[in-house]
Amino acid sequence: MKTHTLWSKNFIxxxxxxxxxxxxxxxxxxxxxxxxxxLGGSDLQAGLVVSLFALSALVFRSITGKGADSIGRKPFLLIGFFILILFNVSFFAFSIVAMLPLLRLFQGVGWGMTSTSIxxxxxxxxxxxxxxxxxxxxALSVILATSIAPIIGIAVLNHYDFNMILILTTVFMIIGFLFTQGISIPKLDKLDKQANKQKESFWKSLFEKQALxxxxxxLLLAIPFGGLMSFIAIFGEEVGIENSWIYFVGHCLMILISRPFIGKLFDSRGPAIVVFPGAILMLIGLLLLSYTTTVPMLILTSVFYGLSFGAVQPSLQAWAIDRSNSDxxxxxxxxxxSFMDLGVALGSLVLSSIAAATSYAMMYRMSSICMxxxxxxxxxxxLKSRNKKHADVYAQTAYH
Structure with missing residues (x-):
C-alpha cells in the first residue's frame, strides 16, 4: 500500500x-x-537465555520476511502474536533454570514473526x-520502549516478584495485538505472489542482498547494545549504583529531543551525515560507561549513547529499505x-563470558571494539563511494 501522507491512521x-x-x-x-x-543460575546461563531467544528470532525473521513478500503480511502477524503471548504466559508454570532457555527459544519464534511483520x-x-x-x-516507538520498559521492569522486580513482570508484559503484548487489528493490511494479489515466487530460489530470497x-x-552496534541492555542492572550492583534505571531516563530524553530533526536530516542529506558522527558518539558512550562508578557519570553516558543509538539504528534501517526494491x-x-538479533545474541553470550572472567566494566570496554x-x-x-562518484564524473566529462 503506497501512501502520500506520513501520519495516516495506519501509521499511527x-x-x-x-x-x-x-x-x-x-x-x-x-x-x-x-x-x-x-534462582541460582550462572552468568553464562543468564546470557544463554538471551542468546537462544535472539537466535530463534533471527531464523524466523528471515522466513517471515520472505513469507510476507510472497504470501502476505497478516498471516505471519497473527501467528507470531499467538506464539509470543502463549510462551510468555507459559513462564508462570515454570521456575526451573533448565526450562527457561527452552521457553525463551520458542518465544523467540513468535517475536521474530511479530516484529518483522509489523x-x-x-x-x-x-x-x-x-x-x-x-x-x-x-524506531522511536522501539527506543522509547527500550528506555522506559527496563525502568518499569527493574522497579517492579525490586518491589514484587517475577510473576508481576509476566502479568505486565502479557498485558502490554495483548494491547499491542488489539491495536494491530485496526490496521488495514491489503492481501497480495495472485500476480504479486507468482512474481515473488518466480524471482529466486527460496534460500536465496531469504536475505535481501541490497540490505546486507x-x-x-x-550487527556491530547490536553486540554492545545487547550487553548494555541485558546487564546494566547487574553492572549497577557491581559498581555500587543502586538506581541503575536512571540510565534509561537520559537515554530516552536524548532520543525524544533528537528524533524530530534526525529523520529529516537523513531524508535531505543522506545516511552518512547521521551514521558516521553517531557511531563515534556511541564509541565514546561505551568507553564512558566502562569507567562509570557514580550516578552523574551514568547520566553522562546515557546522553552520549542515547543520542547516538537513537540516530544511527533507525537510519541504518531506513537505508536498508531504501537500497532494496519495493517488492x-x-x-x-x-x-x-535478523542481523540485529544476531548481534544481540552474540553480545549476550560472548560478553557475559567476558564479564564472568573479568568484570562488567571490562565487558563494556571490550564491547567498544565493535564500534x-x-x-x-x-x-x-x-571512501569507495566517493572515489566511484569522482570516477563516474570524470568518465562523463571525458566522454563529452
Missing part, C-alpha cells in the same frame, strides 16, 4: 501497537537475567520521500532485524 496505529509490543518485550530483557541468577507493514505505509523520517518515528551492508553495521521490503526488514570496527567499515565504504 502501527507506531502505537509497536510501542506496546516492545514495551512488553523489553521489560524481560534486564529482569530475566536477574531472575535466573536469583516492520514490513510500517514500510508499506511510509512515503518513499519521507523514509528516514517515518522509519525514525517507528546496513545490516552488517547494525522486497519484507526481506529487507527481515535481513536487517571501532563499525567506524572502519563504514569509513571504507564512504
Amino acid at each position: 496505529l502501527i507506531v502505537v501497537a509497536n510501542l506496546f509490543v516492545y514495551q512488553g518485550f523489553q521489560m524481560l530483557i534486564p529482569t530475566l537475567p536477574v531472575y535466573i541468577k536469583n 516492520a514490513t507493514i510500517m514500510s508499506d505505509n511510509v512515503p518513499d520521500a519521507r523514509r528516514g523520517e517515518g522509519t525514525g518515528y517507528y 551492508l546496513p545490516s552488517l553495521l547494525c 522486497r521490503k519484507g526481506a529487507a526488514n527481515g535481513t536487517f532485524l 571501532v570496527i563499525f567506524i572502519i567499515v563504514y569509513g571504507v565504504y564512504l
Whole structure:
C-alpha cells in the first residue's frame, strides 16, 4: 500500500501497537537475567537465555520476511502474536533454570514473526520521500520502549516478584495485538505472489542482498547494545549504583529531543551525515560507561549513547529499505532485524563470558571494539563511494 501522507491512521496505529509490543518485550530483557541468577543460575546461563531467544528470532525473521513478500503480511502477524503471548504466559508454570532457555527459544519464534511483520507493514505505509523520517518515528516507538520498559521492569522486580513482570508484559503484548487489528493490511494479489515466487530460489530470497551492508553495521552496534541492555542492572550492583534505571531516563530524553530533526536530516542529506558522527558518539558512550562508578557519570553516558543509538539504528534501517526494491521490503526488514538479533545474541553470550572472567566494566570496554570496527567499515565504504562518484564524473566529462 503506497501512501502520500506520513501520519495516516495506519501509521499511527502501527507506531502505537509497536510501542506496546516492545514495551512488553523489553521489560524481560534486564529482569530475566536477574531472575535466573536469583534462582541460582550462572552468568553464562543468564546470557544463554538471551542468546537462544535472539537466535530463534533471527531464523524466523528471515522466513517471515520472505513469507510476507510472497504470501502476505497478516498471516505471519497473527501467528507470531499467538506464539509470543502463549510462551510468555507459559513462564508462570515454570521456575526451573533448565526450562527457561527452552521457553525463551520458542518465544523467540513468535517475536521474530511479530516484529518483522509489523516492520514490513510500517514500510508499506511510509512515503518513499519521507523514509528516514517515518522509519525514525517507528524506531522511536522501539527506543522509547527500550528506555522506559527496563525502568518499569527493574522497579517492579525490586518491589514484587517475577510473576508481576509476566502479568505486565502479557498485558502490554495483548494491547499491542488489539491495536494491530485496526490496521488495514491489503492481501497480495495472485500476480504479486507468482512474481515473488518466480524471482529466486527460496534460500536465496531469504536475505535481501541490497540490505546486507546496513545490516552488517547494525550487527556491530547490536553486540554492545545487547550487553548494555541485558546487564546494566547487574553492572549497577557491581559498581555500587543502586538506581541503575536512571540510565534509561537520559537515554530516552536524548532520543525524544533528537528524533524530530534526525529523520529529516537523513531524508535531505543522506545516511552518512547521521551514521558516521553517531557511531563515534556511541564509541565514546561505551568507553564512558566502562569507567562509570557514580550516578552523574551514568547520566553522562546515557546522553552520549542515547543520542547516538537513537540516530544511527533507525537510519541504518531506513537505508536498508531504501537500497532494496519495493517488492522486497519484507526481506529487507527481515535481513536487517535478523542481523540485529544476531548481534544481540552474540553480545549476550560472548560478553557475559567476558564479564564472568573479568568484570562488567571490562565487558563494556571490550564491547567498544565493535564500534571501532563499525567506524572502519563504514569509513571504507564512504571512501569507495566517493572515489566511484569522482570516477563516474570524470568518465562523463571525458566522454563529452
